[in-house]
Amino acid sequence: MNWFYFSSPPTFYRLAGRLAPWFFILAAALAIWGLYLGLLVAPTDAQQGAVYRVIFIHVPTAWMSMFLYFVMACYCGLTLVFNTRLSAMMARAIAPTGAMFTFIALWTGSFWGRPTWGTYWVWDARLTSELVLLFLYFGFMALANAFEDPRRGDRAAALLALIGVVNLPIIYFSVQWWNTLHQGSSVSFKGTSMHVTMLTGMLVMSFAAWMYAIGATLVRVRSVILEREHRAQWVRGPGVA
């Protein structure tokens, strides 16, 4: 299989168009299943009460915020090393969805924190490093669009994204390295039925978020390709609109 075949923007444009709807369908089906488990089946936590149900969107969006940054940084690495065009377009397509998930992780954490910690926000290592992640996404998008020549924007933003990778282990290990208000990674609840339903619901919601992120990225990369290749002959050909 020739992978470079798919790295050509016109080919990938068509492939992305065919694949995107399936990822959205998968995301919707998984979200329905996950929300059913998380909101309806899972029992309420004895300590925190019903507000713990925020976990079913907080943890998946927080995981995706970091995972999408990692994938974006990998594409940025390809851009800098091989000077490939599609990798830069993919990084640009991932960033807004990554920022959206980061924002929702912070927002839901805030609304979970108020009844459990008594505050919407605290400058704790986990919260602060996640906020830095949001600013890294914003910085990436601003820098990518700051140049007349988009190829220069690609390279400048890619460099920023790669430097920002340092923040990922800081977010992940912050609850171990510092004494944070944010709880640690291992959540244990009394009773096994609770644990299984909670874990299943959280994993199903994570897969839903993942599939949604792929669908949104594929749709966005098609627009990025059109914006960048607007002078090429193929964008005026059949099967583009």
Next chain:
Amino acid sequence: MTIYWSSWSEFWAMGGHAFFVWMSFGALLAAIVVEIILLQVRRKRALAAIEEERDLEAEN
């Protein structure tokens, strides 16, 4: 796989945490709706720009 709640009103009340739970789930729903709208707007703009350029070239 039994439903935890005994009534819909109990479900919506979320044990007194309705505000915090629904502000969280509502924000995610709103964010997804906004993103999907923005994705469509961006695609329409990109296609319109190509159309415009083609018309300009046809005139010249």
